[in-house]
Structure formats: C-alpha cells, structure tokens
Amino acid sequence: MVKLPNADHRTNWLLTALEPEDFALLEPDLETVHLTHGQVLYDTGDTISHAYFPHDAIVSLVNVMEDGGTVEVGVFGREGVLGLLSALVIREAFGRYVVQMAGAASRISCERLDEMSNARPNLRHLIMRYGEVLLAQTFQNVSCNAVHPVESRCCRWILSMRDRADQDTLPLTHEFLAEMLAVQRSSVSMVTRTLQTAGLIQQSRGSITVLNRAGLEKTACECYGKVRLIYQRLLPGAPR
Template sequence: MDTDQHAVRNKLLRSLSPADFEILRPAMRVVKFDVHEVIERPDTTIERVIFFETGLASIIGHLSNGKSIEVGLTGREGMTGSAVILGNARTAHRTLVQVSGYGIALPSATVVDAMRSSDTIRDIFLTYIHTLLVQTASTVIANGLSRLDKRLARWLLMLHDRIDGATVAMTHEFLAVVLGVRRPGVTVALHILEGKGLIRASRGQITIINRQGLEIEAGGSYGRAETEYHRLMAEILEKQVS
C-alpha cells in the first residue's frame, strides 16, 4: 500500500497540507488488522496511533462488573489514540477491530512531536477529537432515549459510512457488546429492521438494502455528529485553500 498522500484513503491524512504530511510520512508504516484484534487496552501505554484506510474499530467502555458497551467508532474518517492527542499516554477504554482491513500506523511519540512542531497538524487532530466527543454524546443520547431497533439503525448507518459496499460480517454476539444488550435483544431488533425491508441478515452477515429507510428509522439519533464532522473538515480544507 502506497503512503503517497494522493493514494491514502484516510480523510485526516488527506486533509493535511503536503508539508504537514511530509513531517509524518517517514515514520508511517502500513499495517493489517484482523477482526477482534485489540489495538488499545485500558491502563496500557499507547505505543502507536492508527489511521484506518479500510476497516474500522470500536472504542469499548467497561464497568467494574464486567459489562461493556461501545462508546465510540472510528474508521477512515479518523484515527485511534485520542488519549495521545489529548496529552495522555494511556486510555481507560479498549479499542477493538470490528471490520478487518489496513491502516497507517505512526508511533505515538512521532504524533506528539509533530503536533508540537506544527500548529496545523495539532489543530486538525484536535478537531477530529472534538467530532469524536460529539459522536460519543450522540451515542449516550441514543442509548438513553431510543429503542433498541432505532439504536441499531443508527449504528448500521455509522458502519455504512465507514465501509465499502453494503455488506459486512457481523455476529449477534459482537452486536450485543456494541449495543450493551443481551443477544436475544439483538435478534429481535434485527428482525424488526429486516421485516421493514431495511436490511438483510443471514449467516453472520448484514446487508443494508434501504439506507434512506434506516435514516428514518433512526428517528433523529443519526446525523448530528456526522454533520459536525463534515462542517469542520470543510472549514479545514477552506483554510488551506485560502
């Protein structure tokens, strides 16, 4: 995989000025990720930051009683290592690959040094962290106020934003972790969406067949974080042109 800026698919790396990209390029390494691979562990030093080219990962929060739920989702629109960007070496959460793929890895120390040497690199990475926080807030609102089938519709839309095509391998067990519910609840929610002709679920795969219908089904829980991301990224590109 080429690390030429015109060839990369990660939107953050593409948004960097050519000069900023060249600051990071010498330390870039292309890496492959498998499903359920753990990228970050709680209370463990974050050695590298990942910019996904394909595939995506969930940021999973845990309670002391062992229960867990997804608190964030990142793919080629962003990066892992949010704690590093905010000046910390460790995170309280686990980052787990949902969809296998490739990414560009950078040592955490390289990212920190680059942010110190370039205000524009720092601003772009911090802008992404802001959008991730908006996404997390939207997840909290959806989890607290929306029915499970609507939460699932929102999550599938977020997934669709970050993958190629409309079909993804996804087990009921992993969806239960992501949504913080028991597996039977996931089964019921999938049947509801499938019964409305929005998705097709079979043998560990989910295919989105009516995206517009999913957006309606999500009932307003989807869109705020995505709009904020696109607005801020457009502002970054506008500043570079001017």
C-alpha cells in the same frame, strides 16, 4: 502485527484533510499495517505507543466493566484516528481498543506525531478539531443511549458501520450488535427480523447487508444525521 507495503495513506479521511506540506512531512514516518478481526490493539491501562489511522478497518473503544461486560464508547474508521488524544496526554489507554472489522491502517509513533503537532500549527489545529468531533459525538451517543429505542439506535449503528466500511455487506452478528448497543441478544434479534421483513436489510450467517439505505435513515434516530453534520462542520477538508 503484519506490516504491509505502504498503500495510499490518504485513504484515511483525516490524513486527506492535512495540508499538503504537513502530510509530506508526516508521510515518511507512516507505516501500513493489517489489523485482524478481534485483535486488541490496547487494553485498559496499556501504554499507547502508536496512533492508528484506519483505511478500511473499524475499531471500537469499549469500557470493560467489573463483571466482564463491555459497553462501546467510541468507534473509529477511515474518518479518524484512534489512540491519539490519550497518547498526547497520559499515554495510557482508558479502555479496550478492539478490531471489529479487519483491514488496513496507517500508524505512526506517538512521539513523532507529538513532535510534528508541536512544530506544525495546522496539524495541531486539525488534531484539536478532531478532539472536538469526538467530544461532540460522545455527547450525542450518551444522549442517544438514554432516550432512543433499540430499533432506531440499531439502524444508526448499522449506517455508521456502513459509512466507515464503504460497503453494504457488514460482518455483524447479533451477539456483537447486542454488545455494542448494551442490550439483550433477543432484543437485537427482534429488531433485525423487523428490519429484514421491511426490506431494509438482509441477514445471513455472520453478516448483515444493507438493502435500503434511505429506509434505514428514516428509521434511524436523529443522532445519525447530527453526528454526520458535526464531522462536516468541524472537519470540512475531509471527504464525505
């Protein structure tokens, strides 16, 4: 893994939400690393040694089935931290953490973060609130996958990626979208073709560009707005 000169760790919104005193104590133990596309940070059963706070990288947590298929169960970008909750309990990854968009991240050893959370009540409470965010987001995603059509789920996913990347052009392929949405590639191709015809997105080889964010939001299911409200309510100190 390539280490980078320390950039602004507070590019990550969760680190931004820390009290200045807590961040000042945490900062000397943070290092900046570059995550490459397709890189597996942890696989199922691996011991988690570090927690990662993405800057512009995006990482998915996927469940690997017995037949080799994968289903996304979580996604992490600049709004949060990955590996933290597992690391504080059993120190074992319960899924595969794979980098979907290359970029930078701050990381810290789990031992040091555990020490700090035990010593700093505000940091511990922030971690607990983030845990509630993840639980609520998972609850919403399970409901979404069970009842909402592919088109609205696809719009939600594209918007969520766009928010985390903070850019309109995203490195998304039909194969990748199909894997994340747990549907056939043909279903994704049909949906994205419809969205492009409506002027909401522009497809290129290996990428999708958001052309009409407002239109995508109207087409997305209610879950997109609900998850955003969850973050705003439970992590009010983080920017949006």
